Amino acid sequence: MAYRDPVLVIVELKGGNDFMNTIVPYTNGIYHDCRPIVGLREDEVLPMNDTLAWHPNTVPLKEMFEQGDVAIVQGIGYPDSSRSHFRAMDVWHTCEPIDIGTEGWLGRVVRDLDPKGENVLTGINFGKGLSRALAVSGVPVTSVDDLDNYGLMTSIKEDPKRMRAIEIFKTMYEPAIGTGVVMDYLSQTGLDVIKGSDKLKMAPAMYQSDVEYGSNSIAKALRDVARVHLAGLGTRIFYTQHGGYDHHANEMPSHPKLLTELSEAIRDFFQDLRNHNASQEIVMLVFSEFGRRMRDNASGTDHGTGGGAFIIGDGVNGGLYAEYPSLDPSRWANGEDLEHTIDFRGIYATLLEQWMGMDATPIVDGTFEQIQPFKEVV
Amino acid sequence: MSNTDIALMAHLMRRAGFGATRTELEDYAERGYENVVEDLVEPERCDPIDEDILHRYFGSFEAGYVEKWMYRMIRSKRPLEEKMALFWHHVFATGVGKNQHLLASARQIDTFRRVGLSNMREILIELSKDPAMIFWLDNNENRKGEPNENYGRELLELFSMGVGNYTEDDIKNCARAFTGWTFAQPPPLYPQGFYDAKFVFLEEDHDDGEKTFLGHTGNLNGDDIIDIIVEQPACAKFISRHLYNFFVADEPQVPSWHVTPPQDPEAIEILSNAFMESKGDMRHILRTLFNSDFFKEARGKKVKSPTELVTGILKLIGTYERPDPGMGKYSGATTLMGQKLLDPPTVEGWHTGREWIDGGTLTERVNFAVREVSDASRPGIAELINRLKAEGRALAPDEFVEKCLDLAGPMTVSDTTRESLNKFAESGGDLDLSADNGSEESTDRVIQMLQLIVASREYQFA
Numbered sequence: 001m002a003y004r005d006p007v008l009v010i011v012e013l014k015g016g017n018d019f020m021n022t023i024v025p026y027t028n029g030i031y032h033d034c035r036p037i038v039g040l041r042e043d044e045v046l047p048m049n050d051t052l053a054w055h056p057n058t059v060p061l062k063e064m065f066e067q068g069d070v071a072i073v074q075g076i077g078y079p080d081s082s083r084s085h086f087r088a089m090d091v092w093h094t095c096e097p098i099d100i101g102t103e104g105w106l107g108r109v110v111r112d113l114d115p116k117g118e119n120v121l122t123g124i125n126f127g128k129g130l131s132r133a134l135a136v137s138g139v140p141v142t143s144v145d146d147l148d149n150y151g152l153m154t155s156i157k158e159d160p161k162r163m164r165a166i167e168i169f170k171t172m173y174e175p176a177i178g179t180g181v182v183m184d185y186l187s188q189t190g191l192d193v194i195k196g197s198d199k200l201k202m203a204p205a206m207y208q209s210d211v212e213y214g215s216n217s218i219a220k221a222l223r224d225v226a227r228v229h230l231a232g233l234g235t236r237i238f239y240t241q242h243g244g245y246d247h248h249a250n251e252m253p254s255h256p257k258l259l260t261e262l263s264e265a266i267r268d269f270f271q272d273l274r275n276h277n278a279s280q281e282i283v284m285l286v287f288s289e290f291g292r293r294m295r296d297n298a299s300g301t302d303h304g305t306g307g308g309a310f311i312i313g314d315g316v317n318g319g320l321y322a323e324y325p326s327l328d329p330s331r332w333a334n335g336e337d338l339e340h341t342i343d344f345r346g347i348y349a350t351l352l353e354q355w356m357g358m359d360a361t362p363i364v365d366g367t368f369e370q371i372q373p374f375k376e377v378v
Numbered sequence: 379m380s381n382t383d384i385a386l387m388a389h390l391m392r393r394a395g396f397g398a399t400r401t402e403l404e405d406y407a408e409r410g411y412e413n414v415v416e417d418l419v420e421p422e423r424c425d426p427i428d429e430d431i432l433h434r435y436f437g438s439f440e441a442g443y444v445e446k447w448m449y450r451m452i453r454s455k456r457p458l459e460e461k462m463a464l465f466w467h468h469v470f471a472t473g474v475g476k477n478q479h480l481l482a483s484a485r486q487i488d489t490f491r492r493v494g495l496s497n498m499r500e501i502l503i504e505l506s507k508d509p510a511m512i513f514w515l516d517n518n519e520n521r522k523g524e525p526n527e528n529y530g531r532e533l534l535e536l537f538s539m540g541v542g543n544y545t546e547d548d549i550k551n552c553a554r555a556f557t558g559w560t561f562a563q564p565p566p567l568y569p570q571g572f573y574d575a576k577f578v579f580l581e582e583d584h585d586d587g588e589k590t591f592l593g594h595t596g597n598l599n600g601d602d603i604i605d606i607i608v609e610q611p612a613c614a615k616f617i618s619r620h621l622y623n624f625f626v627a628d629e630p631q632v633p634s635w636h637v638t639p640p641q642d643p644e645a646i647e648i649l650s651n652a653f654m655e656s657k658g659d660m661r662h663i664l665r666t667l668f669n670s671d672f673f674k675e676a677r678g679k680k681v682k683s684p685t686e687l688v689t690g691i692l693k694l695i696g697t698y699e700r701p702d703p704g705m706g707k708y709s710g711a712t713t714l715m716g717q718k719l720l721d722p723p724t725v726e727g728w729h730t731g732r733e734w735i736d737g738g739t740l741t742e743r744v745n746f747a748v749r750e751v752s753d754a755s756r757p758g759i760a761e762l763i764n765r766l767k768a769e770g771r772a773l774a775p776d777e778f779v780e781k782c783l784d785l786a787g788p789m790t791v792s793d794t795t796r797e798s799l800n801k802f803a804e805s806g807g808d809l810d811l812s813a814d815n816g817s818e819e820s821t822d823r824v825i826q827m828l829q830l831i832v833a834s835r836e837y838q839f840a
Binding site: 090102120125128129130132135137140141142143151152153154155156161164165168169171172173174176179181182183185186187189190192193196248 | 478628631681713714716723724729731732733735736737738739740741742744745748749752792793794795797798799801802826829830833834835838
């Protein structure tokens with residue numbers, strides 16, 4: 001079956017997740033000194049070991065960790081110049097920390113998986129707007145905001161009318177000789193969108209599940225991923241975002257809510273796949289563009305550097321990977337941030353080489369230290 | 379006045395402005411092409427937009443800035459002023475994502491509107507004193523003895539000349555000349571509030587030593603550097619190519635310019651000469667551009683930016699004659715299509731041309747346009763239907779297509795597109811909008827025809 005090929009699901013926590021308040025160094029005095037307001041007390045966290053504890057709102061994720069399905073990548077980041085925070089997401093998406101990259105790393109992955117662009121669903125983005133990670137000129141990928149209402153001209157409510165309009169659209173976008181490369185590209189893109197939506201509309205109809213997902217955006221997106229994966233349409237890369245992590249202010253009331261949404265959605269997603277006997281081929285990477293500042297600003301935290309990521313799935317050998325960044329002020333990056341301990345490009349390479357069975361070097365543009373988070377390596 | 383005049387005027391208004399209604403096009407055509415170009419490049423001839431009305435409808439200054447700007451784009455009597463503000467925003471790309479200071483970013487656009495049609499020297503001086511730019515490229519950290527080269531480098535590489543026209547030493551000396559060019563930020567009244575940041579020159583942070591820049595030696599300050607830059611033929615060429623890319627036809631992305639020659643070297647030559655002979659006077663250069671044959675022949679040679687697509691649709695449907703609430707959804711629409719105004723992805727600006735298009739953004743563009751033209755009660759659509767009615771007779775299918783393409787543009791389409799549209803028109807027979815038969819069904823057929831037209835490949839081009 002086609003969908004037994006390894007599949008990667010990427011969840012981007014948009015805005016810079018506060019890793020220190022997710023996996024909390026709860027016995028470290030420096031943490032409590034730096035976070036008098038935007039911090040968690042020792043008696044409210046859920047200890048993992050003598051030094052680290054889970055945020056109280058991550059119970060479902062903690063349980064998956066205890067079952068051995070979650071690898072925590074501590075201290076993920078990249079060699080940074082302090083002024084480039086605003087570029088962080090671009091850097092993660094293009095693997096170009098210095099130059100301005102134009103090709104998204106997952107777009108390159110899609111190109112390698114499907115060099116002729118035969119399946120426009122090889123890579124799918126769920127959410128509003130295509131992530132830069134998936135954008136490579138000439139590589140068709142699909143971006144879905146609402147799976148139940150996906151496609152062209154969806155505002156035309158009467159079905160026969162809409163079908164008619166789409167038929168005409170198809171003939172209008174038929175490639176014609178001598179109209180130029182840009183017009184040709186537009187034709188191809190238009191017809192790809194139609195092809196993609198023709199296949200995708202099967203997914204909701206085929207799906208049946210007992211799992212009830214939450215009603216927030218990440219739950220909805222992961223349910224869409226499950227529905228498309230279970231339809232067996234050959235998708236190898238799924239991408240989605242969970243927004244709202246840029247907590248410069250009001251972090252204490254809003255961060256826990258996001259962590260609840262996220263961990264419940266991940267639990268429900270894997271439960272759903274397991275119920276359908278379709279979880280073995282999936283690995284999920286949850287990442288964020290950076291961690292946050294050591295010291296809080298009395299209401300939130302400003303942009304930092306080193307953060308954390310999670311690799312989740314049945315094939316994962318759960319546990320702690322890389323090193324938790326030192327909290328010792330003499331080791332802070334830029335005098336105020338956690339220093340990263342492992343380069344994100346090594347984590348991408350880990351997933352690509354050890355899970356997807358691909359050559360990562362040209363995709364991440366170099367060789368970087370990898371971790372070994374999988375039970376079996378392809 | 380001929381249809382050719384109307385079509386040419388529509389081209390001019392798509393490029394120099396944000397589109398025009400049919401009635402506006404007829405008025406413009408009446409006035410004559412060259413006169414209209416004069417009105418565009420000398421905006422003082424036309425009334426400014428009523429700022430009080432804007433304030434009243436859009437509330438506090440910075441919150442709704444993008445909506446307010448989009449309203450200006452579609453309703454200002456000085457469309458080129460707004461188009462130049464957008465042009466400089468593309469070239470001097472500054473992202474609010476870094477400064478989180480919407481007021482400063484909004485003020486920068488106001489500055490581009492104010493000086494965008496002046497000369498290159500004034501524009502670069504204002505740019506170098508702009509707090510949003512200073513913060514964006516770290517010139518507030520550029521001090522005597524510890525220069526920060528970020529602004530100095532981009533001023534040369536992306537804002538005025540392009541790589542290959544200066545050395546690394548020129549960059550260092552340029553940066554030194556701009557030491558002490560920073561801003562003052564009064565503390566805000568509220569934790570989340572802002573006051574205007576103001577340019578200040580800090581004498582004590584300024585490097586007074588001797589500098590050599592592009593062969594000129596002396597105690598150069600930032601304005602001396604700009605004086606030198608604007609005299610360089612490289613600057614004339616670089617800005618000309620930017621203008622060509624924005625107003626005439628899509629060029630490759632800026633970083634490849636030093637290796638890829640312009641598609642129309644003669645046009646760039648004409649514009650560069652206009653630049654050199656006028657000392658970088660934008661009015662003179664643009665007058666030359668709009669009156670040139672290469673411009674008039676460039677119909678359909680540019681992929682519309684998301685802003686152009688959205689404002690063009692708004693002009694077509696004729697809504698927001700007054701600044702009513704609800705325009706926020708249109709800035710949201712351009713964002714989904716890949717252009718979040720005030721927040722370009724990097725200092726390099728948006729990648730334009732075919733790079734505006736991917737599966738996701740094309741879906742957004744088509745769905746947006748199809749949705750917006752679906753309401754026959756919108757003034758622009760109602761007007762279009764009235765014009766079809768005024769024909770006073772039933773229209774054969776191919777006439778029906780022809781008239782709609784004409785009124786929605788005028789648009790030139792490929793045979794493939796026309797045949798497809800004809801096929802659709804034929805399936806319903808003649809279109810009869812006359813009183814007796816002006817049924818809902820006929821109106822609906824017009825709407826469907828417009829939906830197909832705005833979904834077409836050709837509609838993606840300006």
